[in-house]
Every structure is written in C-alpha cells, then in structure tokens.
Amino acid sequence: MERIIMHVDLDAFYASVEELRRPEIRGKPVVVCVYSGRTEDSGAVATSNYLARELGIRAGMPIAFAKRAAKGKDVVFLPVDMEHYREVSERVMELLEGHADRFQQVSIDEAYLDVSDRCTESYPCAEKIAQEIKGEIKEQEGITCSIGIGPNKYVSKMAGKRRKPDGMTIVRPEEVTDFLKDLPVGKLHGVGGKTEEELNSLGIKTAADIATYGLAILENNFGKNKAKLLYDKALGIDDSPVEQKDKQQLSRIATLKEDTDDADRIYKKISELCSDLNKKLENKITFRTISLITIDTHLQTQTRSETIPEAGDACSVLPSYRILIDRFLSENPGKRLRRVGIRVSGLSYKNGKSKKEQKSLFDY
Ligand code: TTP
Numbered sequence: 001m002e003r004i005i006m007h008v009d010l011d012a013f014y015a016s017v018e019e020l021r022r023p024e025i026r027g028k029p030v031v032v033c034v035y036s037g038r039t040e041d042s043g044a045v046a047t048s049n050y051l052a053r054e055l056g057i058r059a060g061m062p063i064a065f066a067k068r069a070a071k072g073k074d075v076v077f078l079p080v081d082m083e084h085y086r087e088v089s090e091r092v093m094e095l096l097e098g099h100a101d102r103f104q105q106v107s108i109d110e111a112y113l114d115v116s117d118r119c120t121e122s123y124p125c126a127e128k129i130a131q132e133i134k135g136e137i138k139e140q141e142g143i144t145c146s147i148g149i150g151p152n153k154y155v156s157k158m159a160g161k162r163r164k165p166d167g168m169t170i171v172r173p174e175e176v177t178d179f180l181k182d183l184p185v186g187k188l189h190g191v192g193g194k195t196e197e198e199l200n201s202l203g204i205k206t207a208a209d210i211a212t213y214g215l216a217i218l219e220n221n222f223g224k225n226k227a228k229l230l231y232d233k234a235l236g237i238d239d240s241p242v243e244q245k246d247k248q249q250l251s252r253i254a255t256l257k258e259d260t261d262d263a264d265r266i267y268k269k270i271s272e273l274c275s276d277l278n279k280k281l282e283n284k285i286t287f288r289t290i291s292l293i294t295i296d297t298h299l300q301t302q303t304r305s306e307t308i309p310e311a312g313d314a315c316s317v318l319p320s321y322r323i324l325i326d327r328f329l330s331e332n333p334g335k336r337l338r339r340v341g342i343r344v345s346g347l348s349y350k351n352g353k354s355k356k357e358q359k360s361l362f363d364y
C-alpha cells in the first residue's frame, strides 16, 4: 500500500505566539531574541515574523545586526519565553497526534503524521484532514501552520516549504519528480552548504541534474552512501517510517479564575491539574521530577522543579507542589499569577513498552 504522509510546521512560531498574547504588537515587525546577557545587545535572533523578514531580519542573526536593520522603524524586540512556547507546542502536538495513525514530533513546532491507514491511498481524504487541522489550530491557539502532503516524509517536508505562511501543498506520487526537478540542490532538505558547493563545482545545479548525472558517477565523487542519499533526494525517494516516540514530559496548564497571589487558590488549581494529568498517566507512566510553572500578570514565566522518589500518581505529590508554591510566593512578594501549571518528567513507561505498543495491546 502506498503511504500518505503529512508534514505540519507552525508559521514564525515564537513570533506568532507573542503576537497572539500581546495585541499591541500585532501588525508590527516582531523579532524574538535569545539574549546572552553579556552586553545589552549580545545574543542571536531566534525568529522573526514575516514583516521583520521583509527587513532582512532572520533567525540566527546577531541581535546587533537585527537592530541595525530595524533602525528608524517601529520594530518590536522581545526575549524568548521557552516555557510558554513549549506549552503551546504541547497542546498543538496533542491535537495533531489525534489525527494520525502514527505520529512523530521532530521539533518544537514540526511533526510528521502518517495518515495511510485512515486515508487508504486517498489524497482528498488527507487534504480534508489537513484542512481540519488548520482550522483546529487556528481556533484553539490562534496561529497558522503550513502543511505538506506526499508519499513519504521527505516529499511532505519539501511540499510544506513550498507555500508559507498558512500554506498547503499536495504532491501526489506521480507528481514527485516534476515537483522537485527545478529546485536548486541547496534547497533539497538535508543537503548542506558544503555538498551544494561540491555539486555546483561538478556543474550539478538542480535536482534534475543529479538525476541525469546518475548514481554511478555520483558514487565516484561522493562515495556509495552519500551518492544514494543525493540520488534519492533528487527523485523524492524516502522509505523512513514515521516513528512514534515516547514523550519525555507531560504537563497541564490553566488560567486562574482571577489573578492572584493567594497560596490556597493556586494550590486548588494545581490539585485540579494533577487529577487531569492522572487521566493521561493511567497508572502506566511514572515520573521522577515535578515542576511548578507560574505565569504572572506581566506574562513572565518561571519554573521550579524538584526531584522526587519515583511516583505514578500526580496527586500523591501535591505536598511537594505546596512547598514549591510557598517558595515561589515568598521569593516573589507582590507578584500575582495569571496562569499556573504542572509538569512531570523523567518518565518511565511500564513494561518498557512504548506508548504506541501499549495502545495496540489495550485495543486487543
Ligand atoms: P522554524 O520552523 O525554523 O521557524 P519559524 O517557525 O519561526 O518560521 P517558519 O514560518 O519559517 O517556519 O523554527 C521554529 C522555532 O524554533 C522558531 O519560531 C524559533 C526557534 N528557532 C531558534 O530558536 N533558532 C533558530 O535558529 C531557528 C531556525 C529556529
């Protein structure tokens, strides 16, 4: 059976999330930075929204360069808030997983979904799922994503890159070679700058050139393994499976009824979150570290963690959460919280079975 694979990638992820929670910056160029703290402007750009990209500001650029490009313009610079992005990411990934037969998260904002079983060779079916996913992410999180659909992971990734932001590109098996042929070799996912130079020096500029050159001649220049890799990339061949992996951590976050610095109210919310998390743990997953996540009224996130003896019941560690809450409040007098969350990590899956295997055993 031919597979159908989907690649989902959130658009300008950190910047989109910041725009969403700070209405006052919408419509402006936004640059999200990792400040190293050495001097005021030392560090690098983590990402920029599409308006800032029009000014030439991109991920990886030193902040000082970005500031120069932004000079005289109303550009917003913000520090990264990883805890918050992780929270959004986890919710999106959960949503995506529900639409897949097999699911593989590959970064904070990217995942592959194998929909072969539920769509049995029907691209219209996959397209419908992709539209649903776009709608659900927009409705639930207020952000957009770009989706590529194809017969394997590599082609779906390449397809997703074709239209961004908020794009969708479908490449059916019979369209793969045409889709790839005119692309410069440097644009093929996984071909680095050095390989691009080597290929160019041989007169190989596009995917079609690689295919024409042929495997035998490529082997002379690149060795057997790399030649095959390049050849497959030019023709869109990729047999690698969508690999379901166990999660490393689980969390739950919620908004408090009103902003507060009252330990009892915070504790009450935390105990609700523990009960909710237990539904996910199902007595099948144990953890060794707990974390309290706090988001204050200025949207500043803090995390406090504690290593504990192995536990499987999120509510059994409530006394430890109480200590973390009291510690947070005494160290941050006057700070009121808007949202609170819990995270468990250092996870072990009972019987050493992966989550997917457990699911299928349970189904039997
Ligand atoms: P990307 O998916 O590469 O970029 P993006 O989501 O910001 O933009 P695009 O619309 O092109 O997909 O990366 C996801 C997040 O990872 C990004 O929002 C910030 C972070 N990141 C870094 O911190 N440093 C980097 O160098 C890159 C490339 C990304």
Ligand code: CA
Pocket: 009, 010, 011, 012, 013, 109
């Ligand atoms: Ca992205």
